[in-house]
Amino acid sequence: MTARAMTVAGIMSGTSADGVDVAIVRILPPHPSRKNRSAAKVGHPDRVSLKLLAHEAFPYSRALRRAVLNAMNAESISTAELARLNWRLGIAYAEAVEETVQRHNIKLDLVGCHGQTLYHQARAEAYAGRRFALTWQLGEAQAIAERIGVPVVSNFRPADMLAGGQGAPLVPLLDYVLFANNKRGRVLQNIGGIANLTAIPAGAGPEKLIAFDTGPGNMVIDWLAQELFDKSFDRNGGVAARGEVIEPVLKVALGDRYFKLAPPRTAGREQFGKSYAADLLNKCRKLSKRGEDSLATATALTAESIAISYEQFAMPMMEGKPVDYVVSGGGARNRTLMQMLAARLEPLGCTMRRTEEFGLPAEAKEAAAFALLAWQTWHRLPGNVPAATGASRPVILGQVTFV
Secondary structure, X not given: XXXXXXXXXXXXOOOOOOEEEEEEEEEEOOOHHHOOHHHXXXXXXXOOEEXXXXXXXXXXXXXXXXXXXXXXXOOOOOHHHHHHHHHHHHHHHHHHHHHHHHHHOOOOOEEEEOOEEEXXXXXXXXXXXXXXXXXXXXXXXHHHHHHHOOOEEEOOOHHHHHOOOOOOXXXXXXXXXXXXXXXXXEEEEEEOOEEEEEEEOOOOOHHHOEEEXXXXXXXXXXXXXXXHHXXXXXXXXXXXXXXXXXXXXXXXXXXXXXXXXXXXXXXXXXXXXXXXXXXXXXXXXXXXXXXXXXXXXXXXXXXXXXXXXXHHHHHHHHOOOOEEEEEEOHHHHOHHHHHHHHHHHHHHOEEEEEHHXXXXXXXXXXXXXXHHHHHHHHOOOOOOOHHHHOOOXXXXXXXXXXX
C-alpha cells in the first residue's frame, strides 16, 4: 500500500485513570530522498512528518473514574460490570473525539485508540495449564467508528507480546520520529501514572535506542493525595513542598526488585497500585505522622527511581555527548517533582527541557503517538520498536474496525 497523508486522531487514557486526551495530527509520509538505512532495517519509515492540529483533554466524570478504578483494583468483578465498562468507555472516547473535531472544525481520516488498560502482565505466568503473558485494554472501538464515521485502529499491544515483546512501551516510534538528533542525545521522559523513558543516543537509528518503564510516576503520589488530603492529585506539588522526605522509607522503597530489572521492563498497577501505595504510607506513618512528609517521600520515590534508571541504563549510551532530558505527561506540571528531578539529573550533564519547546504539548504526546501508530497500521507498517519492547521482530500493531 502506498503511504499517503492523513489526518488522524489519537486517543489516550492512561494508568492514572483521570480522563481522556485527544490529539489530532496531520501525518505525511517521508520524502523518498530522505531515507535512513538504519531506520529501514527495522521496518519503519524514516521520519514521517507530523503536525499537531488540535489537542483537548476531557476529565472522566466522577462516576466513570470510580468505575474504572474499581475495575482496576477489584479482586473479583462481574462479567456484566466489565461489559458495561467496555461500552461506556467507547462512548466516552467517541464523545471526546467528536467534541474535539467540532471545536476545531477538522475532518478526520482515521482514529487510533489506546483504550483503558485494566490489566497488563508483561511476563509469562501459569494459568489453566499454560504459561503466557497478556494485556487487556477496554473501550469498544465500534462505538467510536459508528459515531465519528471513520475507521478506528485499537488493541495495539497484543501483536508485540505475541512476538515475544512486553507490549510496551509503544511511544518510542514517535520519540524517534520527532526527537532523534545527530549531535545531541535525547531522553524522552513521560510521567503519567507510570513513568517511562526513551533514550536515543546522538546519531542513532531506532535499533540503538532503549525504552522502558522507570517505575511509579503519578500513581502513588495521587493515591496518597486522595487518601491523606481528599485531593485527586497534588497540584503543582504544593503539599509535597511543605514536607520532608523520610529517607529510611525512601531507601527501603528503592530496594524493590523492580528497580533492579534490566530493560526491557514494564510496570502498572500490578506493581505500584493501591496496595503498594498503602504499604508505603504505613511505613511513612511509623516515622512521621505528617501527611506532607508522606507525600514528599512518594514524590522523591518517583524522582529518584527515574534518576537511578537513567544512571544505570541510559547514561552509558550517551558517550559523553550533550543530553536533552525532555519531560512530558501530567508529572511535568508537578513543580516539586521537577525540582527534585533537575537536582539529580543536571549534575549528570542533562539539560532539562519540556516537549512544548519542540512544538508538542506535554499532555498531547501519548495521544499523538497512538495517532502515528494507527497511521502505521493503516499502511501495513510495523509500529513497535523491538529494541524497546524486546520483541523478536517488527510487527504490525492493532486491529482495524471499519465503519
